[in-house]
Amino acid sequence: MRSFQRALGLLAASAPLALAVACSDPELKSDLVTAGPPEVVEVNVLSEGAIFSYFNGSLVAGEAATYCRPGTDYKVNQLYCPLARDSSLKPIPGMREIAPVADAEPYAAALGMEDVTSQGELPNWHVRFIFDELLDGSVEDVIDVGDGVMYGTISETQPVTISCNDTDLSYDGFYDPAGNHLSYPPGPALVAQVSEFIATGSSCEASIKDGAVTDQDGNAVPSDQLGPYEFSIAPLAVYSTDPADTSTGVTVDSTVTIEMNAPIDLATVAAAITFETEAGDPVAFTVQNALADPTDPEAGTVPNLVELVPNADLDAGTTYVVTIDSGIADVAGGALTLADPMPVTFETAP
Numbered sequence: 447m448r449s450f451q452r453a454l455g456l457l458a459a460s461a462p463l464a465l466a467v468a469c470s471d472p473e474l475k476s477d478l479v480t481a482g483p484p485e486v487v488e489v490n491v492l493s494e495g496a497i498f499s500y501f502n503g504s505l506v507a508g509e510a511a512t513y514c515r516p517g518t519d520y521k522v523n524q525l526y527c528p529l530a531r532d533s534s535l536k537p538i539p540g541m542r543e544i545a546p547v548a549d550a551e552p553y554a555a556a557l558g559m560e561d562v563t564s565q566g567e568l569p570n571w572h573v574r575f576i577f578d579e580l581l582d583g584s585v586e587d588v589i590d591v592g593d594g595v596m597y598g599t600i601s602e603t604q605p606v607t608i609s610c611n612d613t614d615l616s617y618d619g620f621y622d623p624a625g626n627h628l629s630y631p632p633g634p635a636l637v638a639q640v641s642e643f644i645a646t647g648s649s650c651e652a653s654i655k656d657g658a659v660t661d662q663d664g665n666a667v668p669s670d671q672l673g674p675y676e677f678s679i680a681p682l683a684v685y686s687t688d689p690a691d692t693s694t695g696v697t698v699d700s701t702v703t704i705e706m707n708a709p710i711d712l713a714t715v716a717a718a719i720t721f722e723t724e725a726g727d728p729v730a731f732t733v734q735n736a737l738a739d740p741t742d743p744e745a746g747t748v749p750n751l752v753e754l755v756p757n758a759d760l761d762a763g764t765t766y767v768v769t770i771d772s773g774i775a776d777v778a779g780g781a782l783t784l785a786d787p788m789p790v791t792f793e794t795a796p
Contacts, residue, residue, distance in 0.1 A: 478626055478634070479579040483665040487522050488576040488632060489513040489652065489675040494549040494707065509574060509631060512547040512677040516540055521578065521627040549680035552646045552708045552776075556685065556750045569639035571679075572619065573608060573652040575659075576635045577667075582660045585636065586621040605658035606638050610650040610679065615640050646682040646708050646780030651675060682782040683707050684770060689792040696794045698761065702754040702768050703736050708776040709749035710735075718773035718782070721754060724765035724791070730757040749777070763796040 479485070493510035514527030518540035527544060529537040551571045585605050586598040598620040600606075608615045617638045625633025636659065638652065653673035660666050685705040689696050702721070712733050721729040731754045735747035752774075760766065768790045774782040 483668050484577045484579050484581060484659065484661040485515065485520065486513075486575060486654070486667060486671040486673075487515045487520050487578050487627070488527060489673075490526060490574040490576065490631065491547045491677045492551045492554065492571040493547055494551045494680040510547050510549075511544050513675045514542040514544045516542050523576075523627045523630075523632040525630065526632070546675075547677040550650065550677050552679045552682075552780075553643065553750055555748075556705070556707050569618070569641050570643060572637050572639040573606075573675075573677075574631060574635045574637050575606065575652070575654060576632050577661075579661050580623055580634050581621060581636070582662055582664070583621065583623070585659055586619075600636070600638070603658070605636060605655055607653045607655060608638055608640055608650070609652075610644045610648040615642060615644070617641070643709060643776075643778055644679055645778035646679055646776050648679040648780070650677050650679060652677070679780075680707060682774070682776055682780045684782070684788060687768070687790045689790070691790045691792070693792040694795075696760075696792050698759045698794050700760065700794075701736075701756070702731075702790070704752040704754070704770065706750045706752060706774070706776075706782075708778075708780065710752050711775045711777050712752070714773060714775040715752055718771045719754065720767075720769045720771075721756070722767055723761075724767060729760070729766065731755055732757065760794050762794055765791060765793045767791050 489512050490509040491512045493508065496508040496510045509526065511523075511526035514522050520540075522542065527542045529539070530541040530543040531537055554570050585603055586600045587602055588596055588598050590596050599618055600620060601618045606617075608617050617640050619636065619638040621634070621636055622631075623634045625631060625635070636654075644650070651674035653675070654667050654671075656669065656672060657666050683706065685707055687705070688703040689700065712735065715733045716731075721731050723729070734753050734755060735749055736751035736753040737743060737745065738748050739745040754768065770782075770784070770788040770790070772782055772784045
């Protein structure tokens, strides 16, 4: 569904601007190709590490290229696909050294993304297949929901295959004809959005189905460009804690919230965490998911926010240490693996 692109806040205005300039002068290098088959010049994945902008008050991950086509004949976006450089740091024409993305965002809700697919689900991540020319629009179905609102969906045409750990995934998505190698995000593109949660650390790949994607002249994507294009879901990680490490003035009735990058299996938490005073006295606690809205218990809980609730108020003027260790798991079995335990120290108010 096209609205997901706008939800990402990826400078949507830049694509129409670039196209307008390109169409006014056919010699500009931003031109799209009109002859030959549609070439796959780049494949992007929603990336946890590519922080790009703010959306609804939260940091939003941008995209990173998991594949960039080499060669001087191709116009490839230089933001995502910079040219490799020689020992003197001079760019090497046509050579792009891009490793497969290893940190695809496992759970977009953790970054505040709220838009939905045509099935009414939140996409956790997406793959953007970027071409050097416009595609045949029949690759998607356009749905008219009335009041002048229309959206595109590839839930029925299913032109690509997305798989993780050798299992094919269901997806929705859309065809975005906007953009070129100068725009952000680049285009034209097919965007496949995956809504089901996949275990952190999973190995994934994306492919185009043979004959399923053609340009406006009926030429199909070349067989040697169908993929698979490889990437991996980011490993399970701690985003933040509240209180943060070295906090002071914490109220004695506080809980400790641990923000993770995926929905957590609460049964795995207690064994991987110690909660004690600086002197080593243990603090008894229970584990739960934090409320989405503390003022409204009916609003539900947030699956990636783990809350440690002390069984009694903490002591005033006391230093506490919460230590997070390996062993916490997400709901699909991905496990937190830390090189060293992660201590979070805070002090309650006098």
